[in-house]
Amino acid sequence: MSNKTKLKDNKELLYQVVLSYKVSHNYPLKAFLIECKNKLNECIDMIWNNIKYTKKDNPKLPKSNEFKRELRNKLLENWNYASHYIDGIIKTSYSILQSWASNYKRGYRTKTKPIAKRLFVRVKTTLIKYDKEKGEIRITIKPRKDYLILNIKNEWFFDKVKNLTIGEIILKEKETFLTFKDNLNYSDKGMIVGVDSNLRSLDLFHPIEGWTRVDLTELHRIKEVYDRKIDFLKKLLKKFPLRAMRKINRLFERRRNRVKDFLHKLTIQLSRLFPDAIFVFEDLNKRRMYKSKYFNRKIDRVNWNGLIEKISYKTIVILVNPAYTSTICPICGSRMESQEGQVVYCSNCLNSFNRQLVGCYNIFKRGLGNIKEIMGGSGVTTTGVEVSFGKLMTPNPNVIYIVDYNGKYFNEIA
Ligand SMILES: [Zn+2]
Structure with a gap:
């Protein structure tokens, strides 16, 4: 709200x-x-x-x-x-x-x-x-x-x-x-974190911690388990319409609750990971994003909006235009080409990067630009404007976390 x-x-x-x-x-x-x-x-x-x-x-x-x-x-x-x-x-x-x-x-x-x-x-x-x-x-x-x-x-x-x-x-x-x-007051916050939503992970760029990943395989697994059961029951709809429908509805409710529970824990643990941060997200409500090839790589839009809303109860959230965030070169700003796997290559400055790192870095950068504009170009207390080159060249996240179902904080898995 x-x-x-x-x-x-x-x-x-x-x-x-x-x-x-x-x-x-x-x-x-x-x-x-x-x-x-x-x-x-x-x-x-x-x-x-x-x-x-x-x-x-x-x-x-x-x-x-x-x-x-x-x-x-x-x-x-x-x-x-x-x-x-x-x-x-x-x-x-x-x-x-x-x-x-x-x-x-x-x-x-x-x-x-x-x-x-x-x-x-x-x-x-x-x-x-x-x-x-x-x-x-x-x-x-x-x-x-x-x-x-x-x-x-x-x-x-x-x-x-x-x-x-x-x-x-x-x-x-x-x-x-x-x-x-x-x-909320901007000057209470000391840091900006860019978040890129992918199907199986949230990729975060933090100016000091660098590239951090939260693994979402578990969320994906929960959905798949229920979707498989629901698809099976849908085939029985013709034969047993009432019974199958009742079961489908029950499964949907359970699926919804499991997903909600996961997102709830994800939100809390994410805001505890960077308690001092303003979060920058892509605005996935841009209509043309819908049904595009690009969108299929992203997490469910409904989950995404729910997550953003929940985090906005806890800290300042900024939404930025998601266009080209994963293909603009973080060094020289040229459009890059996709290569095999997760690699994107800039033919202008001859650097290669990981696509997901580029995504969250560019989101971070856009958020930073927005905040400067909001504050009238002055009085920005947010640190980390200078990002070292090395933080952009790493092929893997510095840390990978998963949601801890029983604890207060993420578990570190890599
Ligand atoms: Zn470049």
Whole structure:
């Protein structure tokens, strides 16, 4: 949930961390939450009935402003609570159906309408008042009539958040999830690390440590194991549609959880490896990257975005344009040619390099350029602008790490 600020040249800078905390309450919310759930299902219903299918059976959700206006008006009928809740409910419905649609397209879901069962509602910041002095959070349920008041002055985290800006809140029957936004300061950070995502590794360039690799074979293995099982079950879909589908869904959930767990540990251990660093990643959301030959060598885009988001909760993350990062010569800047294996060769300055080292080095360099620009060309405290030649000529990573499932830090394997 990091905020993005548009800078000049459309460069995006992630500059906030979001902290979230759970606080219990004993306010009678059940009736309200049930009405929210009913409205959510009503909303899903209306969108569902207006989904159009293309010739290839791809579902398209209704997106026109006219439809949305009508939807909102319809949902506001017989609604006695603040109208902003309806906006949140509409947003939630769209994201539920969007994820159904993308799963349906890939053959992972049937044409059955998703139904919301849990009792919860998102509270937009327009409905929240935060009194920092008193440590009091006031949530509007019904305007001018009904408020939920939380006092967090005695909560263990109050000192950490008392001067921060409050973000969205999730209300449940017995508890609330609070979020706070914290601005990060560039001058707190001393180092820049460039990260290149490959199918089986993250390759990092650190100006002092040089080329460091985090091996992702395990992540790849987890996915392959589940994909093989799922592919097998897909063949049984014609014969036993219900049973096979149920099993496929269960496998997908397990796959998702295993991957999530891996990425969670990867994030934590990565930020512990370089606690002082600003991380520079490629912006893989550039549309033309999708489905290209180049993209196949990269890790799954969904995982990648999830990883970037998680790291951005912990430190500053910068996204840079990924074009040509693995083929520009780090010494003279010419376009290089691919050679056998992982080698790229510069016919201008006659040097050869490892492709993955070049990738993370160029990402590092672009990130450095962006930061200089953001800071107005002065006051850059980040060290490591001078990178020694030797760090670029090594054929192998200086260190290779793997995620430690039981520990706090990566394990060194080479
Ligand atoms: Zn060169």
